[in-house]
Amino acid sequence: xxxxxxxxxxxxxxxxxxxxxxxxxxxxxxxxxxxxxxxxxxxxxxxxxxxxxxxxxxxxxxxxxxxxxxxxxxxxxxxxxxxxxxxxxxxxxxxxxxxxxxxxxxxxxxxxxxxxxxxxxxxxxxxxxxxxxxxxxxxxxxxxxxxxxxxxxxxxxxxxxxxxxxxxxxxxxxxxxxxxxxxxxxxxxxxxxxxxxxxxxxxxxxxxxxxxxxxxxxxxxxxxxxxxxxxxxxxxxxxxxxxxxxxxxxxxxxxxxxxxxxxxxxxxxxxxxxxxxxxxxxxxxxxxxxxxxxxxxxxxxxxxxxxxxxxxxxxxxxxxxxxxxxxxxxxxxxxxxxxxxx
Numbered sequence: 001x002x003x004x005x006x007x008x009x010x011x012x013x014x015x016x017x018x019x020x021x022x023x024x025x026x027x028x029x030x031x032x033x034x035x036x037x038x039x040x041x042x043x044x045x046x047x048x049x050x051x052x053x054x055x056x057x058x059x060x061x062x063x064x065x066x067x068x069x070x071x072x073x074x075x076x077x078x079x080x081x082x083x084x085x086x087x088x089x090x091x092x093x094x095x096x097x098x099x100x101x102x103x104x105x106x107x108x109x110x111x112x113x114x115x116x117x118x119x120x121x122x123x124x125x126x127x128x129x130x131x132x133x134x135x136x137x138x139x140x141x142x143x144x145x146x147x148x149x150x151x152x153x154x155x156x157x158x159x160x161x162x163x164x165x166x167x168x169x170x171x172x173x174x175x176x177x178x179x180x181x182x183x184x185x186x187x188x189x190x191x192x193x194x195x196x197x198x199x200x201x202x203x204x205x206x207x208x209x210x211x212x213x214x215x216x217x218x219x220x221x222x223x224x225x226x227x228x229x230x231x232x233x234x235x236x237x238x239x240x241x242x243x244x245x246x247x248x249x250x251x252x253x254x255x256x257x258x259x260x261x262x263x264x265x266x267x268x269x270x271x272x273x274x275x276x277x278x279x280x281x282x283x284x285x286x287x288x289x290x291x292x293x294x295x296x297x298x299x300x301x302x303x304x305x306x307x308x309x310x311x312x313x314x315x316x317x318x319x320x321x322x323x324x325x326x327x328x329x330x331x332x333x334x335x336x337x338x339x340x341x342x
Contacts, residue, residue: 009047
């Protein structure tokens, strides 16, 4: 098969012909039709996130099952599938509670610890393949369907985790990014008023088209005044922070009103400072939310099948164009998601 091999951090892709994968016991092999390209896997390419190099990156896939090595699997040959990003046990307390992101026996990620979707075929544990419903014409919109398992399902979880409702006013920090844009779409679907916080002013128009009532730079000197006017002096009910740097987290807390909730999804690892008295008096909540559950992928596929949410794809490429595509991802030039059609 043809595959894009990443031999080390911050290296160019190597397009190679390698042996087709064979499924280990409990695994299945699928033919990859498309794979999403976003900042998460670009972090692996640059080395900001560690991986077991050499590696094939990519986890947002749409594929068709070609071989199964599990007698108890419900998968069928030819079945269209997407993938669950995390490698989990399926047996621990957290997996049984449909909170797989907290798996006690977590063993890594597709595209970091085992080969991912930048290849013609992919071999995964059968439990990581999620069937695509018959109601979805996946061949018509390959990339749109491929990215649902992360770019749509992750924001879907945030709505639930933050317990946001239609009476809330919520700010999204990093609104112009791949997840941020889809977060705005999800908030709009839930009839939640949203404000986009975005450094790149040229992305304001895209934020506003996809659900933000207005957009503002986090560096705007009048940010507090504008939020005060928008909320009529009550400040925001929620902040969803896809950047999660020291400055963005502290800004987020400062813009929350009574009962406000800060949801952090970024992985900067930076500490931030907040007054414990402010948290107490306003009864603020600080919530961590990473990726999603398998059930939330299923529910996100259902939203798409009903025409309620539409993924935003701004660039499509092939193996040969992947290097240039990732350069643009690194520069922040992609609106929504990009990806490879194989």
